[in-house]
Amino acid sequence: MSAVRDKGAEYLSNNYNWPVSTQEFIEFDSEINECYVKLLTDLDDSPMYDIALVELSFVSHLVQIFHYNYVKEYAIENNVELLSGLDSYHYRCPNWEKLGSFYSDIEYPFGIVKRFIRRIIKNVFFNRHITLFNFITNVVFGREKIISIGSNDPIRHKFIVESNYFCDNREWIDLIQNKDVIGIDVNIEQEVDLIVKKVINPFLVNLRKHKSFFIKNIDFDEIKKIWIKRISDITVIYYNLYRIKKKPNKLLVTEVAKPLHKLITLAFQRDGVEVFCFHHGNDASYSQYRHSHEMTVSHCQYFLVPTKGIAKRYDRDYSHIPIEKRSNTKYISVEDNSLYKAFIENKKVKKRPVVNRIMIMGYPANSNRYASENGLFFYQKVDLEYRLINFLKNNGYYVIYKAHPDRLREVQGLFNNLVDEYIIEKFENVWHKADVFIFTYTSTSTFGYSLVTNRPILLLDNAKKCRNLSDYFLLKNRVNIIETDTRTNTRIIFDKHKLLKTLKHTHHDMTNEDSYVKEIFNSNTI
Numbered sequence: 001m002s003a004v005r006d007k008g009a010e011y012l013s014n015n016y017n018w019p020v021s022t023q024e025f026i027e028f029d030s031e032i033n034e035c036y037v038k039l040l041t042d043l044d045d046s047p048m049y050d051i052a053l054v055e056l057s058f059v060s061h062l063v064q065i066f067h068y069n070y071v072k073e074y075a076i077e078n079n080v081e082l083l084s085g086l087d088s089y090h091y092r093c094p095n096w097e098k099l100g101s102f103y104s105d106i107e108y109p110f111g112i113v114k115r116f117i118r119r120i121i122k123n124v125f126f127n128r129h130i131t132l133f134n135f136i137t138n139v140v141f142g143r144e145k146i147i148s149i150g151s152n153d154p155i156r157h158k159f160i161v162e163s164n165y166f167c168d169n170r171e172w173i174d175l176i177q178n179k180d181v182i183g184i185d186v187n188i189e190q191e192v193d194l195i196v197k198k199v200i201n202p203f204l205v206n207l208r209k210h211k212s213f214f215i216k217n218i219d220f221d222e223i224k225k226i227w228i229k230r231i232s233d234i235t236v237i238y239y240n241l242y243r244i245k246k247k248p249n250k251l252l253v254t255e256v257a258k259p260l261h262k263l264i265t266l267a268f269q270r271d272g273v274e275v276f277c278f279h280h281g282n283d284a285s286y287s288q289y290r291h292s293h294e295m296t297v298s299h300c301q302y303f304l305v306p307t308k309g310i311a312k313r314y315d316r317d318y319s320h321i322p323i324e325k326r327s328n329t330k331y332i333s334v335e336d337n338s339l340y341k342a343f344i345e346n347k348k349v350k351k352r353p354v355v356n357r358i359m360i361m362g363y364p365a366n367s368n369r370y371a372s373e374n375g376l377f378f379y380q381k382v383d384l385e386y387r388l389i390n391f392l393k394n395n396g397y398y399v400i401y402k403a404h405p406d407r408l409r410e411v412q413g414l415f416n417n418l419v420d421e422y423i424i425e426k427f428e429n430v431w432h433k434a435d436v437f438i439f440t441y442t443s444t445s446t447f448g449y450s451l452v453t454n455r456p457i458l459l460l461d462n463a464k465k466c467r468n469l470s471d472y473f474l475l476k477n478r479v480n481i482i483e484t485d486t487r488t489n490t491r492i493i494f495d496k497h498k499l500l501k502t503l504k505h506t507h508h509d510m511t512n513e514d515s516y517v518k519e520i521f522n523s524n525t526i
Contacts, residue, residue, distance in 0.1 A: 001365050001378050001410045002085025009386040009414045018379050018490040019074040019213075020067060020369075028214055029063050029371040033291035035206050039199045041322045047242065048191055050266040051234050052199050053323070056295045057259045058230065061099070062223070067369055068092045070213040077213070087410070088367040096219075100226025103233035106260075108173040115171050122169035126152070129161045138166035145246075149175065150254030150261060155306055156278045158334050160252070167252065172260050175244070176237055186239055192232050200227055234263060241267035251275045256303075257296035269301055276332075279305040282339065282448020284520045285313040286475075287466040289372035290321055298323040306336040309520040317468065333523055340522040343452035343514065351454060352435050355506050358392055359400040359423075359434035360385060361446055362415075364407035373441050373463040375492050382414065384440055384460070384492045389418055391496060397503075400434055402427060402446075431455065436506055440492075451478060451517050456506040460484050460494050477513045480506060 004012050036059045043049040068091040075082040084092060098105075110118065127135055146165050148156065149172045160167050204220050241264060251268050253261055256277040269275050277300035297303060297314075298321065305311050311331040318324055319331075363381035370376035375384070385401075392399050401419040403411055408424055416422045423430050427446045431437070436456045439447055442463070450457055462484040464472065475481070480502050485493045 002087040066214040073213040100229040147248040148252040281445030286442040364404040365410040
């Protein structure tokens, strides 16, 4: 993205050409993940399995490295000038030593004193629902022994309040560095050797056979060396966690995909602790991609989601996969109807009689390329958004660009002077400024919230193959869907005539069509 910011979106669009086709990338991503998961699930149900499962995150990181390696090798082979910048440098020129020391060079932004102060403040603030007597009792005696790690989350908060729990808000680093452990007779070196023999070696042997730019000139010996270091460090941390004398009765975890959160979750689950992991955002399995889900969720035994409708869909789409069967993942609804209530209230918000103000939902343009929905890559999205903005402006529409709040730096300066209005505030606070929303993907919490507004929604969609068909047709009752095509060079093409026609005849009554919204966000209807 740094090269795109330097040259501009117009330059990218005029010189568009990405050598790694969508099909080729998805097939490679799938092949790598399926190979690793097969080796993983062949292991016995043991700590060795848990440790190897954590490293699905590293497999995902390798995919990104191999993707950029393809581009580098393609440019060399075809004598093509490669314009690049700092944003993707860690993938184009990976620091293998740093990757190998990921778990041994653990850093935390706060020291022990500041963490202690934060713990006190959080415990006072997030336990206001219990009586003063119970608060003091739990602080002094730790009666209920419930610990939470990760950022605050409304689903977690609802779960704690309605269960009337006292929750001790901790930092993951304090669990990792816990010195209060019991001895256990484990040969760490032997454990590591087994994982290398049964997983790492056969995985890399299989990968070497792949004849493509993805792995050309890749130093597999270096990968093996640093991976052994990672596995060794994970194993030490895992058993230290496993040997903690006084574990909580329950552990609550948000940001469940983070490697260290996964490691803590698996070690505690292995020792019989009830670990409750929490869903992030408003996703209702709008698109399905098994390998992404395996990396982020399938290690959880209890996964809490807002509503029964969402729980039903996660169970339908993922409960059959091998890792999930091994984990015996259960999807639990916290019966949160807040979004459906917002839908009822938002119906009262005044609408303009004519559609003129269009809000485009910006893509979080980091350097990662995802296979979970076709086109989840900055190169494709910046080009698509640029052409879409120009097309709408040329046809007289007032265009609002809603930048992704977590990725403001990446898109800074690209569209600010091209659109009529550039917004960085939370969508929930600014949605009323637009007459219609245009999305180019659904894997964002903003899409879920947009469904409960009273504004028409238009989706430029090239991920129908990733969607459950019954949900897809139900979704069309609420969302105007225009299917797009993807060319070999990865450019996403939309039907301009159909887009204009849809905007001019957008059905306002669709915003009152609540069958899909009720199915997803109202727990009382399941």
